[in-house]
Amino acid sequence: MFGVGMTEIVVILVIALLIFGPNKLPELARSLGKGFGEFRRASYDLRQSLMEVTEPEPPKKAPRPSESRTVAGSDAVAGSEVAAGTSAAPPKDDPGPPASSGGA
Secondary structure, three states, rough: OOOOHHHHHHHHHHHHHHHHHHHHHHHHHHHHHHHHHHHHHHHHHHHHHHHHHOOOOOOOOOHHHHHHHHHHHHHHHHHHHHHHHOOOOOOOOOOOOOOOOOOO
């Protein structure tokens, strides 16, 4: 974790046992655990509040006036072509204009 191996941890625990004694060591470990837990909760709350402040609200999607006009205009043109019996695209069975032979 911090470059501390198992041997170093055991040495630190033995020194702590000699300094604080067997009666105080569980109380010390308990208070350290509570302190770390409180620190984690505080950092989590701070992180959440910062994300709320920095996170922008998504923009509302409103139709642009040009889009609504284009859609309505194209529908009106298509409707008038259908009513008149004409179409912008040639029929599928129409072969198209005759191909030129290239030589006269």
